[in-house]
Amino acid sequence: MLRVFVLAVIGIALSWLLYLATFESPPKISPQGCRMSYMWPSYILQTGLDGSWTRLAGRYSLWLYREANLEPEGELHGLPVLFIPGNAGSSRQVRSIASSAARQYYSSPSIPFPYFEEKGFKSLDFFAVDFNEDLSAFHGPTLEAQRTYVVATIRYILSQYPPSTKFIIMGHSMGGIVGTSLLPSEEISAIITMSTPHSVPPARFDSRMDDIYLTAQNQVEKDLTPILSICGGITDTMIPSEFCILPNSIAPSRSSGYRRTVFSSAMEGCWTGVGHREMVWCHQVRWRVARAALELANSASSNEIGQIFDTWFQDGPNPVQQSPAQTLRLDEGMFETLPNNMPLVLKQPSGSRVYTLPVPESPEDNSQIHLTFYMSGGALPPISPANPGPMTARLYACSSLQDGISCQTLALEELKLLPNPDRDKLFPLPSEGVDESEGVVAAVVNAKALHDAKWVAVKIENADGRGWAIGRFENGSPIVDSSPRLTPFVSTTTLSLEPAALHSKIQIPSWLASTLLVYKLEPELSASCEGALLPPMLWHVAGTSESHYYRIEHKKTIYLHTHSSAPFLPLHGHPIDSLSNGISLTIHSSGECGVSKLDISIDWWNSFGRWGARYWNAVLAWGAGIIGLAFGWSLWKWDSGASMTAPGQTLNSYVGQLPKAMVLATIIALLPLPSSMLLGNAGEIVFSPIAGFILFLSSGLVCLTWVILSFCSSVYGKIANIFSRPAKETPISHKRGAISMLVISALVFLVVPWQVAFLACYMLHFHACATAAVKPGSSPSSPRSPSPGSEQEQHRQEQDAHAQRLHVLLLMTWCLPILAPVLAVWVRTLLTAGFTTPFDGDHFVMNVIAFMYLTYSMSGGGPVLLHNKHRFEYIPVPYLYALGSAVTFVLGPRAMYRTYEAINWPTIALVCFRALPKLRS
16 A cells, blocks of 8 residues: 555645646746726626526626727627637626727727728727636536527617628637637628637537537538637646647638637737737737727628738738838939948838848859848838837849839838837836837848849838838758757757847757647857847747747746647648747847847756646546556456456556556557547657656555545545444345435436436445444455355455446446536536526436445445346456546547446446346346
8 A cells, every 4th residue: 555655645636737837837937017097997787688588587688898988888889799708717808808899999089080981980889798607617507508698689789770780890819719610601790709719619628519519610601701719828827828829820711700819829910829819808819809890890891801811810921921022223323332231220210211221242142141120119011110200211122223223112022010128128018019000111122122222222201200111132051950850859059140130940850849848948149238229139930829028138048839730639721730840030120139049958847847738538447447457457346256246456456557557648648640649649659758757656645545535435434433333234125225316317318417427326335435344354455255145245345346346336426526616517506597597418417326236235226236247248347447447538528428428338347237137026
């Protein structure tokens, strides 16, 4: 038993370390910089949505938001927007976005800004449904009830507007799933989801959740309604943000409409990770959502809606639609030509002027030569900060003519907005972030786009002394490191760079980019950055929808992370598949101080923290599998003639074989199984040792459960025996037991969910195990006595019976975490809505009937609870438990309801083959 206790201590220590790493990592890897939003809220209950519209009117409600100092409360004067909260969410969460929309639209009470008035744009009426903070993430029927109510809500709201009026749907967290499940719908013009787990349910405790997700994903694949998904990244600790990526957001099929995923860390003007709850009030996000909604509501076509999304949710990896091509003629005296290889540096420019930079002459292929141009305080159309100064710049490719110089607008390889934070403050600044007016416009022109051009003209207009501009031709050859995939696991890679470069690309194509790994990068600068126009800024392209920006400081560690590839996501047909391998970095700088060296390696502590959120379900599932194997092994030994071993002895024997089991689990993890199975990594060799770690941790937690269970039952048993009256053991009559089970089955079928019956069975069984008195006797592994009816044989039967009770108790204990979420949903529903709505979907009696019978028989059905192998047992019960354990190891880590099924059905076979024949005898 010492080995069991030691492993239990190690298990709790590892769990604590995993918890610390999981919740300490996000603030360090991606700190949040969100400005708090403020508003003057007023909520108007929509009493017209009553029982005549939906049977759920007594359970849920609908509210209309009004900004109290701007909008009139008594009328509907705009276009409708419906906000759907998520798991345990509130209708009050609509206030931040709705307030921003009102403040952007109105200049004073009931008077819109001239911009919107001239365009004929209407304001927005923000409605929000209130689900009484239902726990929809854990229960498919609850999510379906919410969808039913929203359907009725849409009908009710549209009845108050002119025909052909359309909705904008905004959904936070699971509210986004409710929104997409409404498709197809002619009434919905666009859907904006925030921190919504589109790919995989965050907690899969029943199969109905999978059905809802499958339906929603099919509609997202087929329907043409534009959908935008905004993700918070690693800062969102409630859901893994790889689940937030729309499955077809990057390469949609021809049959699907506009699909776009954008991470807040890449969103221009935001550049920070955003937490799950903060997503609805973070100012850098909410004002863009509100502004986009104002324009979406007044747009007619899906193409216009897509352009609005692209305008207000620009991010680095996605191409930007450039301004229309223009022609420029330059006569002598209209421009200033810079000498060869001299950069353009404009500090505090004023007025309007054209500067020409000679294209470097190269007899060889000049495809790696590029022009880098940065500008602060102005716009390079169509890119600019939110509130730019009057200065504008345009780039042209110029060739010589007899009577002057002819120029054409350049085709840009890159055009984006970079953060340029205050060097004396943190980036992003906590509780403040960046201002939407900040930012540096960055443009990159490849020499191949210049063709026969001799110069590049930079036209500066309307400069007023604010801001700056810098541009230069330089070698754009990327720095490619060809080190093998396993290099960062065993050593540190050092890269040397050109410090004076304005734009440096670094590629490590063979390294693995996965959400399970965090790389640490330690830079060295060539000089002090005091007074630099643009101190070095690192741009990490972490996926087709994700990128991150980091300010580079001397010897300050940068943590590179990604959601581009993750466990349990489909490897084919998903946008993250194209960038599952490789590290891509870009360094932007004005050249005064540059990066001379980079050291890159794996950060094991923070990588360890990434495992917790992805594999907590695997730990639960594999623990159940270990207990199933232990019970099956004890039954198999019992069938062979030995006494039934108690869980303590069984686990002690198992711990002795644990090293071999860990090696076996690691080998199995090398198999190229589908991404929905086992570790979800399709046999990736680098991650196969995680299987051994999870098995070790699960084993430690199982041993810990047994130690705690033994202590609690011992204490409870002593207390219960003190206050209980001694009585002779009288077996419960089979007739009485059958009637009791029929009554409970009827209650499950009609009123309570089966999880409630399971909890009642568990409490009764715990009491029976704790109060059972068994005298010490022969060794559990000793053969059975051949003399039936003797005192020794009776004592052996009592030991066997108690061991069986304890095995079932341990099995039921490990089922509680799987069933607890649905129990919490049921209790929450009773407290908020009573029995106004049936608790649909959880009245299948077969899910609990076996444990009901075991509780009855082991509480008073006689000293020997179960027979040995029965002649009608075509597949021995121990083998069924082994099969069920295999299911939990392979399928359970992704869908927890599979774990309970894999335990329940062998238990039904145990009752049918081992216990029911006893009734007939």
